[in-house]
Amino acid sequence: MRNRQMVIAKIPRGALQVSDFEMRDTEIPEPGAGQLLVRTLRLSMDPATRARISDAGYPGMLGVGDVMAGSALGEVVTAHAEGFGPGDIVECHTGWQDYSLQEPDAVATFDRLGTLEEHLSLYGVSGLTGYFGMREVGEPAAGKTVVVSAAGGAVGHIAGQVAKQLGAHVVGIVGSDEKARWLTETLGLDAAINRRGEPLSAQLKAACPDGIDIYFDNVGGEILEAVLPRMNEHGRVVCCGYASQYDVAAPVTETKGVPALLVRKRLRMEGFVVMDYYDKKQAARETLAQWLGAGRIKLSVDMLEGLERAPEAFVGLFGGDNRGKRLVRVADPSANAG
Amino acid sequence: MRNRQMVIAKIPRGALQVSDFEMRDTEIPEPGAGQLLVRTLRLSMDPATRARISDAGYPGMLGVGDVMAGSALGEVVTAHAEGFGPGDIVECHTGWQDYSLQEPDAVATFDRLGTLEEHLSLYGVSGLTGYFGMREVGEPAAGKTVVVSAAGGAVGHIAGQVAKQLGAHVVGIVGSDEKARWLTETLGLDAAINRRGEPLSAQLKAACPDGIDIYFDNVGGEILEAVLPRMNEHGRVVCCGYASQYDVAAPVTETKGVPALLVRKRLRMEGFVVMDYYDKKQAARETLAQWLGAGRIKLSVDMLEGLERAPEAFVGLFGGDNRGKRLVRVADPSANAG
Known part of the structure; x- marks a missing residue:
């Protein structure tokens, strides 16, 4: 051996x-x-x-x-x-x-x-990140429009389904038509956008006619730039990850354009890491287990x-x-x- | 006539x-x-x-x-x-x-x-913006380090003094040595930085040895970029204005670098406008009048x-x-x- x-x-x-x-x-x-x-x-x-x-x-x-x-x-x-x-x-x-x-x-x-x-997955870091980030930082509710980027990923596919369980209208952004179909047909999201298709801004407008209340951001970069102008007043951006910058030679650091958008629309952008919520970990895992057992969420x-x-x-x-x-x-x- | x-x-x-x-x-x-x-x-x-x-x-x-x-x-x-x-x-x-x-x-x-x-000034939009933005969004307290940009301006010189009244360690950023002296000697801030002097990042490090808990941002742009990396975990950025972009031919719109900083340090950036707090306007004006009357704050x-x-x-x-x-x-x- x-x-x-x-x-x-x-x-x-x-x-x-x-x-x-x-x-x-x-x-x-x-x-x-x-x-x-x-x-x-x-x-x-x-x-x-x-x-x-x-x-x-x-x-x-x-x-x-x-x-x-x-x-x-x-x-x-x-x-x-x-x-x-x-x-x-x-x-x-x-x-x-x-x-x-x-x-x-x-x-x-x-x-x-x-x-x-x-x-x-579900009971580990990625599932709990999707759960706590959406529930505790995003705070979705009925009548709210939620957008999730990397919505087919380890964190995103849980985050989107958590928002659905909490009553929101949920739109996922993914990288292929096939994954988009999976989001709506299998995971039960309300709409899905292929970021490699039509211009993102037009697709967001069509999928979120009432604007966006909560954006669960796994990627940063150009998708964030397309989403921010479509946020509603007092909206919240849950900063979970910035995958667009993980695998590039020189990650961008520009921040200059953010304050204008935040001020005009009174937005909140908030970063979090899952460990901050570990005092509620057992309850979260029980909720997720219940939802999974009842077929209310799917784990991939x-x-x-x-x-x-x-x-x-x-x-x-x-x-x-x-x-x-x-x-x-x-x-x-x-x-x-x- | x-x-x-x-x-x-x-x-x-x-x-x-x-x-x-x-x-x-x-x-x-x-x-x-x-x-x-x-x-x-x-x-x-x-x-x-x-x-x-x-x-x-x-x-x-x-x-x-x-x-x-x-x-x-x-x-x-x-x-x-x-x-x-x-x-x-x-x-x-x-x-x-x-x-x-x-x-x-x-x-x-x-x-x-x-x-x-x-x-x-004090009882109008600029004074109340400094008051509510600092008190309600920034939430300073004893033991916290607060940085204010455009700290000698209409909003900033009130915001800084409000943070002092609430017990924080307050550092102001201004555009001249003379104004910096005014901030510490007349307004009673703990330290002041001339942004046209030594590199901002080094000055911030010296003036905020324990990092920055709350940044009251009136300017956006390069000052925001220098402050963000020095924020403490769970810090808050009060997005009040973006004066660096008001008077330029092409305001920058880059936002790509923000999420990394927010996620790593669990920061919150929040935009606000003063009207959102006008239900508390009379109480705020009475507090400001009291502080002014008692010589606890100075109005310029x-x-x-x-x-x-x-x-x-x-x-x-x-x-x-x-x-x-x-x-x-x-x-x-x-x-x-x-």
Whole structure:
């Protein structure tokens, strides 16, 4: 048995490529006293990790030869730490490799609310981000028009459905006609816009005849610029992410045009991160579980098979290839997992 | 007796010039039935009026030959309307001229809280904008660091002092060393920065060693770009104005860089207009009157003498010439005003 590691082969100068990664074959590491050896089962693909690939040399940055970072659900193989035993399923930062050493205080126990995939999507960071961002920051209600960008993504497809559950009129922005149909036909959104189709501004006008009250922004950039002028007075922009800037050589920093729009329409733009709402995490997960169980929301998990496909899975996120939460299946739980 | 009118002589292609205006000599108009003839006493200089000078031809825009718009306190000379009599002091949109005709429902009676000058500054739109914007949107408190841009202006010099009254550590940004001294020595702010001095970012770092919790933004543009990266987590940006863009040929519209900053630091940027808080107007004016009477805040009114100086007074606003609220004295109340 060996440990396969997907490492960074070169630092991209612009958009990330599959060829920026390469597989390395190494020994399985030996856990020391107090450590766990964990086998990776399901790797979570998270676009924000892109920002760590850099030759800037800051602490926490990933350079050439480093194992690509990523969190995952894994199975404890060897436990030299109290409270853990072989077969335990844990969530931790494994990186893109078959085996990793973990310190007990850096792993969380899998609480078995749902499947492995549900844990890493609906009940994990991306699902809760969609839920809290929409509910707590956006505050949708009946009679409000909500627009969600990257509405077919891990966060967006939950955010849009949460707004529907709370009674709003919901319009999603996606990158293909096929995904647009999925939003309305399967997820039950009221309308969907293909940003690669007609000019966005005209499509927004048609889909939101009463203007936009809440914009859940996963992307920033040109989509934000098209949405802002169509916001209603006292509208709210939930700043969740800025995916348009994750995978470019020089992220834009212009902010000069924002205040005029905010003042004229008394808008609020608010950034948030999901951890700020973790005091309400259990209640949120119960609500989501209830909605899922009753068929009121649909969860989409987009899983690719095999560690060797992690680069393809990750790079595709920036082109919007994924439908819902993207995972990579590295291994399945062993017979004695439980 | 004649009516002098300051009219628009040409539409500026960039920064407004004194030579874009010219004086015209006309007849004093005759009030019809139901109208008032009002003599202008004190003209209020408001930078946002700049946006109405345009050859775009939209309704409400001011083209060549039009009397420049402006609100004022005036005295009723002839009243052909019930409830008004000669000598009444009223607030209305007179424009830049000696005499104007007014409809009774477009004038407000002067309520005599303070002097004419105090009415047009502290108790008027600019004072209340500083008060409500800081208190209701910014919510300063002891232990918080507040930064105010255009801190020597009509709104800013009130906003900064309101934050001081509410216990915050307050830093003002102005355009000269002399004004910076005035902010700390006379208005009692904790520190002041001359934006034309050392690089703003270094000055902000020195003046706000614990970061910035609340930014009261009157200007947008490059100052906003320098402040945002120094904001603390969960900070608030009160979007009050964007003076950097009022007097340029092509206002910038870039917004792409904002979300990254808002998300990373969970910032909130919120636009407001003072009218949204007018249900609390009387209480606000009483508080301000109390603070002024007790010497806890200082009011600065910057009054130029004579209608012929209105262009100079107005153009100077965009260079930051004014200290506090800028007015033009066109005439004094007559002996029978009261």
